[in-house]
Amino acid sequence: MHVSLAIWAMQAFTGLSNFSVLLLLALGLAIIFGQMGVINMAHGEFLTVGAYTTYVLSQVSERWAPWLEKTYFLVAVVVAFFLAGGLGLLVEHVLVRRLYRRPLDTLLATWGLSLVMQQAFRSTFGAREVSATLPDWLMGSLKPTPSIDIPINGLVVLGLAIALTGGVAFILLRTRFGVDVRATVQNRAMASAAGINTGRVDRLTFGLGCGLAGIAGAAFTTIGSTGPTSGSSYIVDAFLVVVFGGAQSLIGTIGSAFSIAQLQATTEFFMTGSMAKVLTLSTVILILMMRPQGLFALKVRR
Amino acid sequence: MTEGIRTESILEIEGVSVSFDGFKALDDLSLSIERDEIRAVIGPNGAGKTTLLDIITGRTPPTSGRVRFKEIELTGLREYQIVRKGIGRKFQTPSVHESLTVFENLEMSYPDARTWWSAWRFGRTREVIETVENIAETIYLKDRLHDRAEALGHGQKQWLEIGALLIQRPSLLLLDEPVAGMSVRDREKTAELLNALGKGRAVVVVEHDMEFVKQIAHQVSVLHQGRLLAEGPMESIQKDPRVIEVYLGH
């Protein structure tokens, strides 16, 4: 009894780590989708940008700035945000804005972008996976009871996800920018007539979404190694999270990410990894077939 | 405008309410339209006029209340089923198939060959061609039959859309701002068209142009904040103090 509770707790916690990365990724995607109705197929690659940034900084701190070793990770998170975000601004300007009102074409164009980015990673860093050296304070685990082992990096990643979700909620609900975003999402024409520069809101939102993906990438390095296709392994799940959660509300995205991550982790307990994935994805699709607006969406006027 | 002959009502809207997350677009609305009647529905923006059309055509389900058309319950049916029962709707902005010709637009609305296999095998019989040509004549587009719809003027596109509805021989026509953006001359022609159409069917027109409403409507219903404010012939509506307040008080 005691042992199985421990195992259950640890399994739940594994789900939480994946949930954190998935949430960060899905948040960025949901913001972009809710705002502009576009699905950025290259979103996973922005995660990889963040992951590689962390790796590079880890190498830099190892070789040239050992005094950074303790703090480089936090620096990496910030740099990843701005690098990925900046890249996102560029992509929005050059690519996405020209495909305004053509969401299917944006899907295809951003897929092309993802291929180019993947190859760029491969050419720069090689095809093999690399790992960032984690600072000491991220390693090890907490042991609240002798049989429950909670890895610290999982906690940190979870904390990061919570903090960022809170940050995004704050931006959306309390800042002027957030008001602009919500106005544009609800009624673009009216927002524009009210003087909101919807083009600028689009660009910044896209950048913000990509920046979040970058942070997800930094978080990702604590739980796995980084390769050119690291981002694409999460991306299908992230899409489903967005579709499942309705993309209209923050709570919806959180709830959706949590359900999907936990479903995956729980089923993994009973069967092989691949069958668990199949079951999770199939369940999500079945639910979507019955309730296409997603599980958590509110009724919206057509 | 003569008073419409009081035949049995063709459309009954009973106690319909529609709310979106707490906002009441329609509030316990009841209306009844007679056959051979042309009813204008007016009201300030946001009064619920388009929502009214939405619930009749099945685009939005009512939160409560019923819609009955010729004794058939419409609430709960799908849009295309309601169309096939004999209700045609024209949208606010002209909605014609730009890349198809006038002929093809009308042909597409020809009330036959509605399934994929019959549409595949559909051939242009003598009857189809004649029907299309007749309708085209009614809507002043006979000489533009083989022009692409995108080449038509704004007013002509509106007429084409009305023609596409007519070819289905509907018993009830719902027109949402049919003369918006039209020149004066085109408005007159549209009024002639609608008056000619009114015979044998019921027409509901949502409009803002009061001159136009005066020319065509037998009765006027005024909507305000989702409720029926006043109803009656145009002369009495114009003198009704409640209506005046609603239009000027904003």
Added chain:
Amino acid sequence: MTASVTPAPKPAARPPMLARFTTQLTVDRRARQNVYFVILALVLLVVFPLFFDIFRLNLVGKYLTYGFVALGLVMCWGQAGILSLGQGVFFGLGGYCMAMFLKLEASDVKSTSIQSTPGIPDFMDWNQLTSLPTFWIPFKSLFCTLVAIPLVPGLLALVLGLAMFKRRVGGVYFAIITQAVAAILSILIIGQQGYTGGVNGITDLKTLEGWDIRTDTAKYVLYFVNVGLLLGAAAVAFSIDRSKLGRILVAIRDREERVLFTGYDVASMKTFAFVLASVYAAIGGAMFTLQVGFMSPSFVGIVPSIEMVIAAAVGGRTSLFGAIYGTLLVNFAKTYFSESFPELWLFVIGSLFMGVVLVLPNGLAGVDLRKAVLTMIVRFSRRGTSRRRNAPPAPVVVGPVPEAPDGHGSKGAEALHS
């Protein structure tokens, strides 16, 4: 009081000619299509077999199986506006059906006598299976297999289509879900290697009802069968395109709601287009297995599905011919790059994606050369003329003010009292 109006400049004489050309192009569309069809048939049936050796011809045959997918995509995406990122699912299902039949034939008791359980495919033996799984049994019969090839994918597409379209799920949502289905199927196939051959797929296929499919003669025959089926599929697609059904599908793409309010059951029309595309893809998959000799999950998942879309997009998503030529082009390019500059291939196809979508949304076939050249001539000549003349001021009209369109709300108040 006369109105004094400065006469507006006469428009250039060129545009009417342009309009005449355009009308002519439209009117002769059927004739042009017929001519292109004959050209395609000649190219595939005569030119290629004459110029290519059997090895390259077999490659072309392989590319042409993707052509089936492209044709289907033109029908459901180009015409009806339904983007499916999971066509690999149907391609794979058709291909696996054929592969299962061929594998069973190649796994007769005599050839597999060295296995611990003879009479079942080798990979099942390696995975310690001792009997044929139930779902493999129907594929012992060629008839069942031939029925299953269009039926199984078609049923899947029917279920997916109806479930999604009846609930007005379309566009981006639908595309993502098809992508997820592709992921599911490929993970399933790879994970259940005992039942499906896993990541290596089903290989070592030898004969079709005793006829060896690996000989050169067989490859020639299969090539021509493939081309025949493809031309047949194209003819069916044309028949739809020219009928009222084709116009309805295009109308659904451009103005779905209007079609719905004209009384059409849009959901079942869209489902029809999607099922058709799936059946086409399935036939392509089956022909692929026959010509190439194996089927694996690398043709089922997300990446191959999207490659099939880009091939159609490059050639022209609204053009049946464009899609076929585009598929040939993209696949030739892929083979070339994979052989010579493998690192460059992803750059090329990624850029192709972005470029085609941005610059050539209707693909190469959408580039109307005559119109493009004429438009350029018109622009240059106009620019020359206006430089010589000063642009006149806007005409000044003195007289009754033209009627402005009616405003809303406030104007209505005044009108109420007129």
